[in-house]
Amino acid sequence: MNSPIRRIAICTGGGDAPGLNAVIRAVTIAAIRRGWECLGIRDGFNGILFPERYPQGGVIRLTRDTVRGIAHLGGTILGTTNKGDPFHCPTQLPDGSMGVVDRSPELIEYFSKHAIDALVSIGGDGSLTIANTLHQMGLRVVGVPKTIDNDLDKTMTTFGFDTAVSFATDCLDRLHSTAQSHQRVMVVEVMGRYAGWIALHSGIAGNAHGILIPEIPFDLDQLAKHIQTRDAYGQTYSIVVVGEGAKPCDGHTQVLEQNEAGHAERLGGLGELVARGLQARTGKDTRVVVLGHLLRGGSPTAFDRLAALRFGAAAVRALEDGQSGVMVALAFPNVIYVPLSEVAGRMKAVPLDGDTLQTARDLGICLGD
Numbered sequence: 001m002n003s004p005i006r007r008i009a010i011c012t013g014g015g016d017a018p019g020l021n022a023v024i025r026a027v028t029i030a031a032i033r034r035g036w037e038c039l040g041i042r043d044g045f046n047g048i049l050f051p052e053r054y055p056q057g058g059v060i061r062l063t064r065d066t067v068r069g070i071a072h073l074g075g076t077i078l079g080t081t082n083k084g085d086p087f088h089c090p091t092q093l094p095d096g097s098m099g100v101v102d103r104s105p106e107l108i109e110y111f112s113k114h115a116i117d118a119l120v121s122i123g124g125d126g127s128l129t130i131a132n133t134l135h136q137m138g139l140r141v142v143g144v145p146k147t148i149d150n151d152l153d154k155t156m157t158t159f160g161f162d163t164a165v166s167f168a169t170d171c172l173d174r175l176h177s178t179a180q181s182h183q184r185v186m187v188v189e190v191m192g193r194y195a196g197w198i199a200l201h202s203g204i205a206g207n208a209h210g211i212l213i214p215e216i217p218f219d220l221d222q223l224a225k226h227i228q229t230r231d232a233y234g235q236t237y238s239i240v241v242v243g244e245g246a247k248p249c250d251g252h253t254q255v256l257e258q259n260e261a262g263h264a265e266r267l268g269g270l271g272e273l274v275a276r277g278l279q280a281r282t283g284k285d286t287r288v289v290v291l292g293h294l295l296r297g298g299s300p301t302a303f304d305r306l307a308a309l310r311f312g313a314a315a316v317r318a319l320e321d322g323q324s325g326v327m328v329a330l331a332f333p334n335v336i337y338v339p340l341s342e343v344a345g346r347m348k349a350v351p352l353d354g355d356t357l358q359t360a361r362d363l364g365i366c367l368g369d
Contacts, residue, residue: 003117004117005034005036005117005118005319005320006035006036006037006115006117007036007037007038007039007114007115007116007117008027008031008036008037008038008039008116008117008118008119008120008316008319009038009039009040009041009059009111009116009118009119009120010024010027010028010038010039010040010041010062010078010119010120010122011040011041011044011045011078011119011120011121011122011123011127012024012044012076012078012079012080012122012123012146013044013045013080013081013082013084013121013122013123013126013127013130014044014080014081014082014123014124014126014127014146014147015080015082015124015147015148015296016074016075016076016080016296016297017146017147017148017158017159017160017163017164017296018074018148018159018160018163018164018296018297018298018299018300018301018304019146019159019160019163019300019304019305019307019308020075020076020080020122020146020160020308021067021070021071021072021073021074021075021076021077022070022071022072022159022300022304022305022308022309022312023122023144023146023159023308023309023311023312023315024040024062024067024070024076024077024078024122024312025067025070025071025309025312026071026308026309026310026311026312026313026316027120027312027313027315027316028062028063028064028066028067029064029067030312030313030316030317031316032063032064034316034320037061038061038062038063039059039060039061039062039116040059040060040061040062040066040077040078041058041059041078042054042057042058042059042060042078042079043078043079043080043081043084044080044081044084044127045084045086045107046058046081046084047059048106048107048110049086049089049103049106049107059114071305071308071309072299072300072305073299074296074297074298074299074300075297082126085126085130086102086103086104086106086107086130087102087103087104087130087133088100088102089101089102089103091103104133104134104137107134107139108134108137108138108139111139117140118139118140118141118142118319118324119131119134119139119140119141119142120141120142120143120144120312120315120316120319121134121141121142121143121144122143122144122146123143123144123146123147124145124146124147124149124151124152124158125147125151125152125343125344125345125346125347127143127146128143128145128152128327128340128343128344129344129345131143131340131344132325132340132341132343132344133344135324135325135340136325139324140319140324141324141325141340142315142318142319142323142324142326142327142328143315143326143327143328143340143343144311144312144315144327144328145158145159145311145327145328145329145343146158146159146160147160147161148160148161148163148164148191148192148198148295148296149161149191149192149193149195149197149198150195150197150198150348151192151193151194151195151197151347151348151349152343152347152348153342153343153346153347153348154327154329154338154342154343154348155327155329155330155331155338156329156330156331156332157307157330159300159304159307159308159311160296160300160304161197161198161304162300162301162303162304162307163298163299163300163301163304164190164191164198164202164295164296165197165198165201165202165205166301167291167294167295167298168188168190168198168202168206168241168291168295169202169205169206171188171206171289171291171294172188172202172203172205172206172207172208172239172241173206173207175188175239175289176206176207176237176239179237179238179239180236180237182237182285183236183237183284183285184237184284184285184286184287185227185237185238185239185240185275185278185279185282185284185285185286185287186237186238186239186240186286186287186288186289187240187242187271187274187275187278187286187287187288187289188208188239188240188241188242188271188288188289188290188291189242189243189244189268189270189271189272189288189289189290189291189292190202190241190242190243190244190291190295191244191291191292191293191295191296192213192214192243192244192245193214193244193245193267194214194245194253194347194349195213195214195215195243195245195347195348195349195350196211196212196213196214196215196216196243196245196246196349196350197350198243198295199211199212199213199241199242199243199246200213200243200350200356200357200360201356202241203241203360203365204356204359204360204363204365206239206241207239208239208240208241208365209226209227209230209238209239209240209365209366210223210226210227210238210239210240210241210365210366210367210368211240211241211243211360211365211366211367211368212240212241212242212243212246212270212274212367212368213243213246213350213367214243214245214246214247214253214349215349215350215352216246216352216367216368216369217246217247217248217249217368217369218246218247218248218249218367218368218369219248219249219368219369220248220274220277220278220281220368221281222366222368222369223240223274223278223366223368224277224278224281224282226238226366227278227282227284228282231282231284238284240274240278242270242271242274243270244267244268244270244271245267245270246270246368247270253267253270268290268292271288271289271290272288275287275288307330310330310335311328311330311335314328314335314337315328318337323337325339325340325341326338326339326340327339327340327343
């Protein structure tokens with residue numbers, strides 16, 4: 001683990017998030033300044049496992065020219081995938097059927113064969129769980145926390161979250177005027193999976209009147225009564241923010257696509273369900289806006305851009321110091337290192353006793369309970 005480093009690789013896995021390119025830039029430049037060669041793996045680990053898909057090479061050399069001017073760009077120049085678990089890799093079996101195969105030994109062999117001394121894995125819970133297992137197999141790994149959902153444990157925030165919240169808030173600002181003009185209820189569905197960080201933060205910042213998050217099972221009757229009370233006071237429109245993973249007290253999470261080998265279930269549809277329910281209960285004209293992947297796109301905010309650059313540089317410093325099996329994390333105002341084992345498989349939910357949630361209640365926002 002403490003042998004000198006000459007060559008490292010970077011991979012980006014899971015959903016994209018604003019700030020990924022800033023991390024890639026920081027890691028590349030910080031590595032080059034130390035005399036290391038830096039490689040980029042295409043689409044998670046697919047560039048290694050499926051080289052036939054990449055005529056120009058599944059693993060590319062990253063130089064100053066490669067990463068020049070990319071820090072402000074959304075997406076990732078390396079590409080990404082949420083179906084790239086090397087431990088559960090969908091593969092056609094000899095009999096022609098599809099099965100799941102553990103191809104992680106091929107990754108370890110590739111790193112050894114090509115004298116790649118370490119990996120910087122940029123990703124969310126799934127990617128960092130994979131990184132932790134690769135570390136346990138002997139690969140030198142440092143993780144960087146990436147997710148717009150902000151649901152990774154042991155870090156104050158993840159890059160991409162601030163950008164998603166800022167965009168959602170801007171959308172809510174715009175919806176107030178049209179909702180008020182037509183005396184409508186506007187239901188805005190946002191991403192976040194099983195954590196309500198985006199819904200809660202954007203809902204409060206965007207002056208929503210109702211916020212539904214996964215951490216609090218909701219009663220649609222309570223939300224309808226809140227809207228009717230607003231009407232009685234002459235406030236004839238309402239904005240409701242719905243986290244995609246929220247669920248009613250007597251129901252289930254809305255799923256568009258079930259989980260399969262190497263791919264988590266896809267959530268969605270709750271906004272439409274809530275809108276129909278509210279219209280039936282209140283008689284008010286109700287519309288749905290699903291922000292979806294708009295939250296993932298675009299340039300990172302200054303906060304996310306700086307956090308991503310700090311994380312990338314800190315990842316290289318960790319490798320230089322001989323560390324492995326750690327994730328860089330923000331413990332304001334500093335970047336620290338935490339064991340990947342304390343992050344893998346754990347989700348950071350919105351704390352029910354936190355001041356942000358209490359702020360929503362003090363402002364009179366209905367949380368559906």
